[in-house]
Amino acid sequence: MSWPTCCSHSIRSDMPELLEVEAYAGAALAVVGRTVSAVDAGDTWYLKGGTTRAELEVELDGAVITGVRRIGKLMLVDTDGPILGLRFGMTGRLMIDGSVAIGRLEYSSRRRDPAWTRFALDFDEGGRLSIDDPRRLGGVELDPDESRLGPDAASIDRDELASRISGRAATVKAVLLDQHRIAGLGNLLVDETLWRAGIAPGRRARDLTRAELSILHEKIVETIAVLRARGGSHTGDLQEFRVVGASCPRDGADLSHDSTGGRSTYWCPVHQV
DNA sequence: CCGGATGTTCACCT
DNA sequence: GAGGTGAACATCCG
Numbered sequence: 506m507s508w509p510t511c512c513s514h515s516i517r518s519d520m521p522e523l524l525e526v527e528a529y530a531g532a533a534l535a536v537v538g539r540t541v542s543a544v545d546a547g548d549t550w551y552l553k554g555g556t557t558r559a560e561l562e563v564e565l566d567g568a569v570i571t572g573v574r575r576i577g578k579l580m581l582v583d584t585d586g587p588i589l590g591l592r593f594g595m596t597g598r599l600m601i602d603g604s605v606a607i608g609r610l611e612y613s614s615r616r617r618d619p620a621w622t623r624f625a626l627d628f629d630e631g632g633r634l635s636i637d638d639p640r641r642l643g644g645v646e647l648d649p650d651e652s653r654l655g656p657d658a659a660s661i662d663r664d665e666l667a668s669r670i671s672g673r674a675a676t677v678k679a680v681l682l683d684q685h686r687i688a689g690l691g692n693l694l695v696d697e698t699l700w701r702a703g704i705a706p707g708r709r710a711r712d713l714t715r716a717e718l719s720i721l722h723e724k725i726v727e728t729i730a731v732l733r734a735r736g737g738s739h740t741g742d743l744q745e746f747r748v749v750g751a752s753c754p755r756d757g758a759d760l761s762h763d764s765t766g767g768r769s770t771y772w773c774p775v776h777q778v
Numbered sequence: 779c780c781g782g783a784t785g786t787t788c789a790c791c792t
Numbered sequence: 793g794a795g796g797t798g799a800a801c802a803t804c805c806g
Contacts, residue, residue: 520783520784520785521784521785522784522785525784550801553786553787578784578785578786592785592786593785594784594785594786594801595783595784595785595786596783596784596785596801596802596803596804597785616803616804621802621803638801638802639802639803639804640785640801640802640803640804641801641802642785642786642801642802643785643786644786673794673795674794674795675794675795675796676795679795679796682785684785684786691784691785692783692784692785693784694784737784738784739784764797766796767796767797767798768784768785769782769783
């Protein structure tokens with residue numbers, strides 16, 4: 506699978522990292538002000554953190570949606586009652602009023618199955634918010650503990666990033682993927698960021714110099730901004746080279762492919778040191 | 779047919 | 793405690 510790397514300002518991917526959840530949250534603003542008329546939480550696997558179906562039904566029925574926020578990859582739906590937390594995993598798609606909240610043009614013909622609707626809210630005013638998730642990798646939680654997430658990667662400042670990373674014996678990639686330390690970066694954003702920063706993913710986080718931490722911060726912010734403008738987490742300069750046997754688009758070296766931080770990793774052994 | 783895929787949590791090692 | 797690995801989830805795609 507390869508994607509065009511420019512020119513669209515709409516998010517096309519439906520496999521969410523920070524940027525995709527941001528777009529989902531933006532689309533979900535359409536239901537702010539509506540009153541919940543029905544809760545469909547029939548898939549109990551999808552309920553996380555001890556949240557029960559009965560709890561969701563009792564507490565959300567009749568609730569008014571007052572806002573939608575995002576921290577990292579967690580989408581938060583504020584109501585005049587509890588807060589509803591939605592996670593999309595790799596395969597969850599947010600549907601608002603019958604259409605895919607992002608990528609509706611690119612994926613209009615993509616297969617859908619009613620059985621994949623894992624959670625839904627209906628409204629007195631009409632319309633519906635639901636999550637379609639073939640693999641059931643996402644989840645729903647009432648009043649999720651927001652304090653368990655690190656600061657959001659899109660707005661973290663340099664000193665905070667440094668203090669959150671410093672001293673860790675784990676690889677820098679593993680630390681960047683750890684949502685408790687920094688929230689929002691997924692596998693693609695991390696590989697793209699480290700590629701741009703010239704830092705090898707397998708470096709011990711505690712071994713990064715002050716200058717490297719500074720560059721890393723700069724590249725996190727830059728990568729998020731650039732890929733947001735292009736249309737999503739899959740629009741990085743490295744994206745189309747995430748295939749075995751590809752060469753680094755910066756210097757032509759053979760890209761390395763391994764597993765770091767438990768995830769498939771592509772990186773350049775020449776300019777990432 | 780097989781393996782891997784933008785995620786999270788947990789059990790189980792070292 | 794920390795860090796690494798693999799399983800589970802269930803579908804698509806090369």
